[in-house]
Amino acid sequence: MNRRALIAGLAAAGAAVAAGLYRFTDVFVKHHPATPYDDLLTHLPDRDQAKRLGALVKGTPDANALAAQLRGKMPRGLSAAAKADIAAGRLVEVEGWLLPQSMVLLAALAAKS
Amino acid sequence: MSEFVDARTLPAGMVLTPDIAIVGGGPAGISLAMALANNTKLDLLLLESGSANFDPAVQALYTGSQSGDAYAPLEVGRLRTLGGGTNHWGGWSRPLDAIDFEKRDWVPHSGWPFPKAALDAYYPIAQNLIEAGPWIYDKGDSVAAANAPMMPLGEGGLYTSWFQFSKMRGDVVPTRFGARYEGSLKAAANIKPLLNANVTAVRLTPNAQQVDRLDAATLNPEGGIGKRFTIRPRHVVMAAGGMENARLLLASNDVMKAGVGNQNDLVGRFFGDNPIPRNVATLVVFGGKLASYYGSTQTLGEARMRAVFAPTAAFARSKKVMGSLTTLEYPVELDDIGKAAVITAANALGVDASSARAYSVGCGMELLPDRDRRLTLTGETDALGLPRLKLHNIVSDADFALYRQTLAELGRQVLASGAGLLRINCSRREDWLKNMDWGHHHLGTVRMHVDPRQGVVDGDGKVHGIANLFVAGSAVFPTYGASNPTLNLIALTLRLADHLKKVAT
Ligand SMILES: Cc1cc2nc3c(=O)[nH]c(=O)nc-3n(C[C@H](O)[C@H](O)[C@H](O)COP(=O)(O)OP(=O)(O)OC[C@H]3O[C@@H](n4cnc5c(N)ncnc54)[C@H](O)[C@@H]3O)c2cc1C
Numbered sequence: 001m002n003r004r005a006l007i008a009g010l011a012a013a014g015a016a017v018a019a020g021l022y023r024f025t026d027v028f029v030k031h032h033p034a035t036p037y038d039d040l041l042t043h044l045p046d047r048d049q050a051k052r053l054g055a056l057v058k059g060t061p062d063a064n065a066l067a068a069q070l071r072g073k074m075p076r077g078l079s080a081a082a083k084a085d086i087a088a089g090r091l092v093e094v095e096g097w098l099l100p101q102s103m104v105l106l107a108a109l110a111a112k113s
Numbered sequence: 114m115s116e117f118v119d120a121r122t123l124p125a126g127m128v129l130t131p132d133i134a135i136v137g138g139g140p141a142g143i144s145l146a147m148a149l150a151n152n153t154k155l156d157l158l159l160l161e162s163g164s165a166n167f168d169p170a171v172q173a174l175y176t177g178s179q180s181g182d183a184y185a186p187l188e189v190g191r192l193r194t195l196g197g198g199t200n201h202w203g204g205w206s207r208p209l210d211a212i213d214f215e216k217r218d219w220v221p222h223s224g225w226p227f228p229k230a231a232l233d234a235y236y237p238i239a240q241n242l243i244e245a246g247p248w249i250y251d252k253g254d255s256v257a258a259a260n261a262p263m264m265p266l267g268e269g270g271l272y273t274s275w276f277q278f279s280k281m282r283g284d285v286v287p288t289r290f291g292a293r294y295e296g297s298l299k300a301a302a303n304i305k306p307l308l309n310a311n312v313t314a315v316r317l318t319p320n321a322q323q324v325d326r327l328d329a330a331t332l333n334p335e336g337g338i339g340k341r342f343t344i345r346p347r348h349v350v351m352a353a354g355g356m357e358n359a360r361l362l363l364a365s366n367d368v369m370k371a372g373v374g375n376q377n378d379l380v381g382r383f384f385g386d387n388p389i390p391r392n393v394a395t396l397v398v399f400g401g402k403l404a405s406y407y408g409s410t411q412t413l414g415e416a417r418m419r420a421v422f423a424p425t426a427a428f429a430r431s432k433k434v435m436g437s438l439t440t441l442e443y444p445v446e447l448d449d450i451g452k453a454a455v456i457t458a459a460n461a462l463g464v465d466a467s468s469a470r471a472y473s474v475g476c477g478m479e480l481l482p483d484r485d486r487r488l489t490l491t492g493e494t495d496a497l498g499l500p501r502l503k504l505h506n507i508v509s510d511a512d513f514a515l516y517r518q519t520l521a522e523l524g525r526q527v528l529a530s531g532a533g534l535l536r537i538n539c540s541r542r543e544d545w546l547k548n549m550d551w552g553h554h555h556l557g558t559v560r561m562h563v564d565p566r567q568g569v570v571d572g573d574g575k576v577h578g579i580a581n582l583f584v585a586g587s588a589v590f591p592t593y594g595a596s597n598p599t600l601n602l603i604a605l606t607l608r609l610a611d612h613l614k615k616v617a618t
Binding site: 043044045046049050052053056078079082083086087089091093094095096097098099100102103106107 | 267394395449450451452453454456457458460461462463521524525528529534535536537538540
């Protein structure tokens with residue numbers, strides 16, 4: 001085996017291990033393709049559940065506009081924004097569930113991303 | 114000491130002349146008789162249509178018809194037996210709130226002639242009569258907290274409130290007034306309890322200013338009228354229940370053509386009850402556990418109690434909602450959307466929901482007073498020849514919309530405390546009506562108001578314009594919150610007893 005073949009072989013093996021590791025960790029941490037809204041979506045530890053909910057939210061603008069709105073709404077993160085919503089009575093009904101507005105919009109963004 | 118007398122053994126055509134005739138031996142009539150007998154020499158006649166035992170032929174006198182929104186058959190929600198409705202009541206007891214007595218500018222026709230304070234002296238006595246333990250409605254939080262943690266509610270429009278229950282320990286049923294107070298009725302020298310005695314008409318003097326006499330009859334075991342007899346009392350108190358009081362007044366139409374006390378077309382109108390729509394919402398408790406006093410009655414301190422959520426007066430005023438008492442019922446499973454809502458909300462709030470459990474939510478509601486929700490007489494008659502009743506029932510969309518606001522506030526408050534979240538299960542009218550029960554609380558048909566154009570009876574329970582005719586029971590409640598009526602109607606009856614002692618002795 002010449003040197004070039006060895007390097008290529010090691011690289012391939014490395015890639016395979018990395019891919020395997022990625023898949024393995026996927027069991028614990030779901031990996032989502034990168035989006036322009038990851039700064040926001042990172043506030044959703046379980047993005048799949050949020051997406052399921054977000055898919056039911058009606059009447060939201062497109063993802064870009066939604067993201068812009070959310071960036072204005074949650075300068076201190078989702079938890080603070082959600083609590084402020086609750087205190088101010090900004091709740092949105094999703095299939096009857098009464099939920100904080102920022103959280104619902106973020107879930108809707110997750111569903112659109 | 115006077116034994117119960119069976120009216121069927123009286124000589125036909127007999128005329129009885131008590132000081133006060135009480136028509137009906139339910140909790141109102143029995144409480145009134147006992148209170149009036151106490152420390153007076155008043156000669157009291159308690160006329161009860163039934164006897165100590167249920168009789169289907171007597172019960173059939175209650176049969177009626179209905180239209181509009183579905184309601185329980187008229188003979189199902191009441192019992193024509195000594196003790197009346199307490200022979201099958203649930204014992205749920207809670208005093209009305211002060212706001213229930215107020216004129217609420219967002220509730221047409223609201224306002225009692227007096228504030229709740231006018232009943233303060235009578236509630237403890239009523240509480241003793243229903244045997245619901247010491248008066249700790251307002252101390253529920255502290256006795257409960259010593260037992261198991263309460264569900265925290267964030268600051269807002271609802272608070273945890275408490276029901277107490279009439280004697281219901283182990284297999285003991287709530288106090289049945291007939292059986293429980295039989296001894297007291299017999300022991301009182303001045304009460305004559307007359308069983309199987311049906312009042313069939315309230316006869317006025319020709320000038321319509323006074324009751325001249327009551328017509329009464331017994332029921333033949335083979336059907337039809339047995340014996341007729343007459344009562345010529347100095348005063349009459351109608352305590353025949355929230356439907357039957359109206360029926361007797363409407364049917365007594367020989368002198369006043371629209372019925373006794375019905376010169377302003379109010380008798381039978383404004384019928385009320387507390388609807389109990391089931392499974393109106395789903396409440397998720399993030400921590401999973403819910404103290405047992407939410408879902409069922411529990412012994413707390415020396416009473417049986419159950420926690421409910423009630424709107425504060427400030428919330429009712431600001432949101433213009435009606436009274437309601439929201440209950441937590443039984444555990445339910447969440448669907449995938451519910452699970453997604455719980456996980457996403459718990460993550461957003463930074464709380465652990467790994468043990469979350471969901472519970473079905475129910476409620477008792479107060480309806481907006483509606484003059485078209487009403488009882489009328491039909492052409493059909495019962496075995497005694499009395500026209501049967503028809504109920505036209507209406508629950509308006511506004512009733513549901515107002516309660517929905519209260520539920521939404523509860524949902525906001527459980528989120529605020531980080532304790533859980535809430536789903537409102539009812540949006541369309543049919544969602545609410547689907548699982549609708551009724552409290553069998555017959556209210557408002559002989560409403561009380563100082564103004565004769567707005568009420569049949571005045572603040573003393575006296576029928577406007579008729580000197581010696583009074584009405585006891587929840588028929589006189591002009592508005593009624595969401596509390597079950599019996600404790601309250603007994604307190605009001607005891608107040609009437611004090612008034613009658615003044616005017617009749
Ligand atoms: C299933 C059920 C559960 C309930 N649970 C509760 C509860 O948990 N808490 C609560 O507060 N309330 C409850 N109630 C309501 C409660 O029963 C009534 O509020 C209460 O019984 C009303 O008392 P009353 O004396 O005014 O009338 P009633 O109890 O109806 O008594 C009227 C009496 O008058 C008699 N009568 C009728 N017509 C005549 C006549 N023409 N001549 C002579 N006598 C007559 C009847 O036989 C009866 O005995 C319940 C009712 C039902 C049906």
